[in-house]
Amino acid sequence: MNKENNKKTNKKLYIALLICTVVAIIAIVATSVAIGLTSGGGDPVEDPGTITTPDDPQTPDDPSTPQTPDDPSDTNEPDEPDEPTVTTPEYGMPLASYTLGQECKLTELVWSNTLHWYSTHNGTDFMADAGTQVNAVYDGTVTSVKYTTQEGYVVTIEQSDGLTAIYKSLSADTLVEEGDAVTTGTPIGYVSDSMTSEQNDGAHLHLEMKDADGGYVDPMTKLPDGTEK
Numbered sequence: 108m109n110k111e112n113n114k115k116t117n118k119k120l121y122i123a124l125l126i127c128t129v130v131a132i133i134a135i136v137a138t139s140v141a142i143g144l145t146s147g148g149g150d151p152v153e154d155p156g157t158i159t160t161p162d163d164p165q166t167p168d169d170p171s172t173p174q175t176p177d178d179p180s181d182t183n184e185p186d187e188p189d190e191p192t193v194t195t196p197e198y199g200m201p202l203a204s205y206t207l208g209q210e211c212k213l214t215e216l217v218w219s220n221t222l223h224w225y226s227t228h229n230g231t232d233f234m235a236d237a238g239t240q241v242n243a244v245y246d247g248t249v250t251s252v253k254y255t256t257q258e259g260y261v262v263t264i265e266q267s268d269g270l271t272a273i274y275k276s277l278s279a280d281t282l283v284e285e286g287d288a289v290t291t292g293t294p295i296g297y298v299s300d301s302m303t304s305e306q307n308d309g310a311h312l313h314l315e316m317k318d319a320d321g322g323y324v325d326p327m328t329k330l331p332d333g334t335e336k
Contacts, residue, residue: 196290197331199243201233201242201244201312202233203239205239207234209231209305209308210232211229211327212228221306221308230323231314231326232314234310236298238299239310240294241277241295241298242292242294243293244272245264245267246266246289246291247266248264248286249262249288249295251285252281254279254301257303258313259276259301260275260281262296270317270318271316271318272314274296274314276299276312277296277297278299280296298312314326316329
């Protein structure tokens with residue numbers, strides 16, 4: 108009777124021990140699977156205590172260090188354009204060939220061969236054959252082309268230097284019109300004896316000049332063949 112009881116007891120212990128062993132194995136397997144899933148599919152987990160230093164780290168700029176700007180002289184700047192050349196006009200003579208007649212006398216009385224009296228002579232007479240070409244003595248703009256009995260055919264030019272040149276005793280076939288721009292040497296007309304107040308002097312150009320206030324200026328003080336007076 109006791110033997111049978113001992114067998115039964117031993118059998119129960121064996122079964123209990125077997126169950127415990129199976130449970131322990133299952134627990135070990137479950138733990139291994141859980142660790143494998145946590146580590147990313149079986150790859151070895153990097154030691155969290157290890158810090159990887161990247162190759163050739165970039166050192167940030169020190170904000171306290173001023174940055175040196177590029178030298179502007181090193182840049183390829185376009186060349187500055189050349190300044191335009193300003194040419195000042197020069198005076199020229201009104202005739203290519205002439206003989207100087209009555210000179211300008213602004214404060215002195217001279218005898219008039221035509222009017223037969225003494226008076227001032229407000230211009231300079233350039234004697235030449237009728238039909239000789241008359242040229243502008245300076246740059247300017249034609250402001251008047253007209254005819255009067257005493258002065259003949261007259262061309263008036265306001266010059267760019269502020270003076271006004273008045274060409275008298277021209278022929279009827281003048282070469283410019285009011286509003287025309289002229290330069291030194293521009294043909295404006297021809298010599299004649301149309302100026303009746305000086306008709307007895309023969310064919311010539313009578314040239315007068317005035318300043319901005321209307322006062323007479325001796326033309327020979329401006330022309331290249333003249334003398335400053």
